[in-house]
Structures are given as structure tokens and as C-alpha cells.
Amino acid sequence: MPLVAHLSDTHFGTEQPEVVDDILRCLHLLRPEVIVLSGDITQRARASEFRRARAFVDQLPPGKRLILPGNHDLPLNPLSRVLWPLGRFRNTFGPQLEPSLDTPELLIVCVNTTRGWRHKHGEVSPTQIGAVADRLRQGPPEQLKIVVTHQPVQVSRELDEPDRLRRGPRALQAWREAGADLVLGGHIHLPYMLPVLAEGASEGRGPVWVVNAGTAVSRRVRFEAGNSFNLIRPLHYSDRGERLCTVERWDHHPGEGFTPARVHELELPAGQALNGRRQASG
Template identity: 50%
Template sequence: MTTLLHLSDTHFGTERADVMEALVRFTHEQRPNVVVLSGDITQRARRAQFAAARHFLDRLAAPATLVIPGNHDIPLFNLPARLLRPYGNYQRAFGTELEPSHETHDLLVICVNTTRARRHKDGELSEQQVARVAQRLRAARSEQLRVVVTHQPVHVTRLEDEENLLHGHREAVLAWAEAGADLMLGGHIHLPYVRPLADSVAGLARPLWCLQAGTAVSHRVRGGIPNSVNLVRYAPTVRSGACIVERWDHAASTRRFERESRLEIPLSRGDTPAGRP
């Protein structure tokens, strides 16, 4: 069994100490194989905030950790840094790679940097990024769970969030579904949900699911939803038929993360029509 812990929008500089400690305990109990943090690591892209985030992720002690920048991880008020070294503080803490990946016998995770220094909060994808990810997906083994990670969402559930959709998401979703992606992980809007992308993008070659994470450890929660993280569990079989997605919310009364929902997602390996199972 492979377990992936999906965090997003930690916004260090606005973190809650009690939630952080609960998440450390939770991670040590669940022992995920990989932790993915899908952007907005910090509140204002300051060096101390990145250092605090790095220290926190090190405490989780996962065998593998993948991190991508969000729009908050590029300086907002320091214009020279934003223009000349937008990822300077990020790279001091997490290294020069902005699009890390992770591959094992039964898992492939591909991270895509959707931030742009010229944009305030919007994200976008280039044709080159779409093609590169599709090529990597086509080379995946049949038993691998294939996951693509962006910061901004490729699907939203509320009209007021449409302005937050990733620019170029439709072309990317079509290409990556055809190439074999199973899940797309994201954050940015601080709302957790799981949806089939066939609900919003017509013409998918195969099923592809959107998995959004809520607010991990920041007080910047939204929609009345507490701090929240996702677990993805996957055990490859002969047909690699399904993965399990669980949402875990922080409960103030117990100071623990408790399971809020569990969903089994059927996976397609070329013999299932695209759309809702």
C-alpha cells in the first residue's frame, strides 16, 4: 500500500501552532510514503517563513517530500526581488528545482510550477509544460498511480471561484487525461473537494479526477471548513482498479486530525469510458 499525504496553503507566517503539532502527530501515525505540498507555503515569501516551513516539513519525516511554489511564494512588495529573483527565498529553503517529481514502482507524481512573476495571483501553463508532462505520463507503467500537481485549481465548485481557475487548464486536462493521468492535485482556494473532471471538461479520453486540498495549518480557513489535509491510498492490483481518497479535518475538541470522508475512485487503464463511474 502506497500512501500520499496532500497538503496545501500552509501560509507560514499565519500558521497555528496547535494544528502544526496535530499534523506532525498525524503524519507519524499514518506514515505516508510521500508528502506533497501544493503551494502557498508562505504568506509573504520571506526567508524566515520559508525556513519555518522547511523545519516543519522536516519534522514530518516522510521518505519523500515534494513542494511547489504558489503565488504567495513570490515576493509581493519587494519589486526588485519579484522581477529579478522571484524564487530566491524559496530556493534557499527547498533547492533550485521548481517542478520536482517522484517515481516508484506503483506511483508517479509530477509537479508543475504554475506561478508567474508577472501575475499577482493567477497561474498559467505553457504549451511546453503541457507537452512535457504528457510525455512523462505516456511513459508511465500500467500499475502506477499517475498524479499531476499544480497550485491553482483546474476545477471549481462555486461561481465566485472561477476567476481562480488555472489559465490553460482545459487544454492541459484534455492532454493529460489522454496521456494517462489519474489525479490532479491542487490548492489555492482553501476548499477541499474531489470531483471528476468530466463534469467541467467535455471530451476527456478517460476519467481524470480533481483533488483539492483545504487549508493545512494556517488560520486562513474558508467556508467554515477547519484545517484540512488529504490522504491518497493506493495498492496496485492486476488491473490497478481503484485508489482511496480520504479527507482529514482538524478537530479543536480533540486536537487531532479526524477522518471526515472516504471515497473510492475507480481508475481507468484504457477500457473505461471517460466520465462519472
């Protein structure tokens, strides 16, 4: 399985040049084959900010890039938000607003949760929830299955609850039962990882992991969290046959660059193929 880097909330227009240089240097050393940018690529959706964002993307190491819009990538002008909400995003990164990657070992499905009529809040529609669930169910059990949204589907603190994705609980339940392992997000500039069974979830399958990223390069950091990004290492199995996924958080330190700060080995729900092997061995 390829190495996956998860960046979010670059907010070009508020980027710190030294942090941009450091993250590019770090990513070229790590050489992830897949890089996911989970929204808020720019600060005010200005043409100059998109040009700087495009220059950054062009300097990333070779590989697959999945770029998702966020609420800050919508123009501030109300008329433009209605008539041409993501025009500059499309002109910069192409027409695909929900990119995906499907390999024998890895499935990543991005979901556009921005809405021109909402200011900063995100929403996932019933149609999107169903389409993503169908895509997850179609994948082989050996895949690591990842869904990406901009606004988080679950938050770690009550004070962040207003920023949670609208219909997030419904989406989590559907995607968990369809086979999702990780749901990546950003938006609130706070990195965390949560095992979630989802509200009203049925018994049986284990939790889905909600993995949120901080702001990658912007000066708009929270006092409790600086610049960071996540690194997702290949799916592997324990001696007992458990599916495991290692997620690392890399934090920025002035003068030192990005270094691994926390390493989490996440136990994932068993896939159908693994369950079959267990039954056969029993």
C-alpha cells in the same frame, strides 16, 4: 504503492501552532512514505516564514517530500518578483521547482504554475502541458499517475472560477488523454473531488479526478471549510477488475486533532495492461 499525504497552503506566517503540532502528530502516526506540499508554503515569502516552513518540513516523518511553490511564495516587492521571484524558495528547499517521483507503482509530476508577473493567478504553458503529457505516456499502465499544480485546474463552484488555472482546461484534456488519474491542487483553501472529462475531451478514456486540498495549518480558513489534508491510499482492484484509489480527507477539530472526515473510493480509467487482460479473458 506508497501512502501519499497531500498538504497545501500552509501559509507559514499565519500558521496556528496547535494545528501544526496536531498535523505533525497525525502524520507520524500515519507514516506516509510520500508527502506532497502543493504551494503557498509561506504567507509573504519572508525569510522568517521560510525558516519556519523549513523547520516544519524537517519534522515530517521520513520519506519523499515533493514541495511546489505557490503565488504567496513570490515576494511582494515588484523588482524582486521579476529578478529573483523564487530565490528564497530555492534557498530553503533546493533548486527544483517541479519535483517528481517515478516508481513502478506511482508517478507524481509537479508543475510550477506561479508567474512573477501575475499577482495570484496561475498559468501552465503549452510547453509544460506537453512535457507532462509526454511523461505520463512514458509510464507503465500499472502506475497511479498524479499531476500536481498549485492553482486548481477545475473548480467546484462558479464563484471560484476566477481562481482556476489559466490553460487549465487544455491541460486537463491533454493529461487525461495521456493517462493521468488524479490532478491535485490547492490555492482556494477549499477541499473537493471532481470527476472531469475535460472540455472537448474525446470519448474512450474515463474521467480524470481533480482532488483539491484545503489549508493545512493556516488560520486563513474559509467559513465552510477548516484545516484539512488529503491521504491517498494505494491503488487496488475490485472483484470486477476496476482500478480503484481511496482518497481520504482528514479534518482538524480543536482539542481532538485530525481525524478522517470523508472517504472516497474513486474508480479510475482502466490501464492498458488491464484492458489487455480483459480482452484475453474475453
